[in-house]
Amino acid sequence: METFASALLPADLPLWASFLLIAVSFVTAGITTAVGIGGGLAMLAVMANVLPVAAIVPVHGAVQVANNSSRMFLLRKDIVVPIVLWFSIGGVIGAVLAGQIVVTLPLGVLQLIMGLFILYSVWGPSLKNFSSGKWSLFAGGLIATAASLFIGASGPITAAFLPRSKLDRQQLIASHAAVMVLQHGFKIIALGILGFVFTPWVGLLFAMLVSGFFGSMAGRAVLWRIPEDKFKRLFNLVLTVLALRLLYQSAIT
Numbered sequence: 001m002e003t004f005a006s007a008l009l010p011a012d013l014p015l016w017a018s019f020l021l022i023a024v025s026f027v028t029a030g031i032t033t034a035v036g037i038g039g040g041l042a043m044l045a046v047m048a049n050v051l052p053v054a055a056i057v058p059v060h061g062a063v064q065v066a067n068n069s070s071r072m073f074l075l076r077k078d079i080v081v082p083i084v085l086w087f088s089i090g091g092v093i094g095a096v097l098a099g100q101i102v103v104t105l106p107l108g109v110l111q112l113i114m115g116l117f118i119l120y121s122v123w124g125p126s127l128k129n130f131s132s133g134k135w136s137l138f139a140g141g142l143i144a145t146a147a148s149l150f151i152g153a154s155g156p157i158t159a160a161f162l163p164r165s166k167l168d169r170q171q172l173i174a175s176h177a178a179v180m181v182l183q184h185g186f187k188i189i190a191l192g193i194l195g196f197v198f199t200p201w202v203g204l205l206f207a208m209l210v211s212g213f214f215g216s217m218a219g220r221a222v223l224w225r226i227p228e229d230k231f232k233r234l235f236n237l238v239l240t241v242l243a244l245r246l247l248y249q250s251a252i253t
């Protein structure tokens with residue numbers, strides 16, 4: 001059994017680390033499906049402690065494509081297509097221009113800007129034309145995709161651009177998942193072009209895809225049991241915590 005697993009999993013990664021990531025994929029996929037956000041950052045935190053530095057962002061992006069795909073499939077009837085369309089158009093441009101747009105900014109400055117923006121989107125006065133228009137969705141796709149190339153987990157900044165007050169919980173999670181699939185997809189294509197080789201990681205990624213699918217199923221069962229008003233409050237609370245984490249990281253970077 002150990003020899004079989006060794007043949008499928010990355011040679012440069014201890015077996016215990018591979019099995020840990022497979023288990024974490026189940027847990028974080030369940031969290032994101034139930035709460036709407038947060039699993040990607042939790043996954044990134046674990047990966048940062050077990051993966052080689054050069055593999056963290058590419059492997060995390062590939063896992064997020066897989067886990068968000070399962071969530072998108074399970075909630076496919078609730079996807080709001082115009083949101084995904086405009087985010088995706090901005091995402092293509094963001095992936096192409098990421099080097100010119102973001103690479104000139106220090107990481108701490110980028111984290112500070114994103115953290116403040118997320119806090120404002122949750123607690124600040126509503127900017128109706130900005131928060132629900134197609135151009136704000138386009139801008140969100142561009143900014144979030146560009147940022148994801150450098151910070152890995154861009155779920156909170158993506159969620160901040162979604163018209164949360166106009167969506168029910170199923171629409172919010174389904175549309176966010178669809179946007180994240182395309183966003184991380186653009187990112188891994190860009191990283192592949194830049195030279196990262198995904199082949200040694202295919203076995204691990206497949207195992208994490210399977211565990212993430214079952215995690216999403218478990219999270220969906222929890223989602224149906226959360227009342228709508230409590231879900232919105234919980235979603236905003238998690239966004240706030242993640243924004244404060246970004247601000248803390250910007251202060252120590």
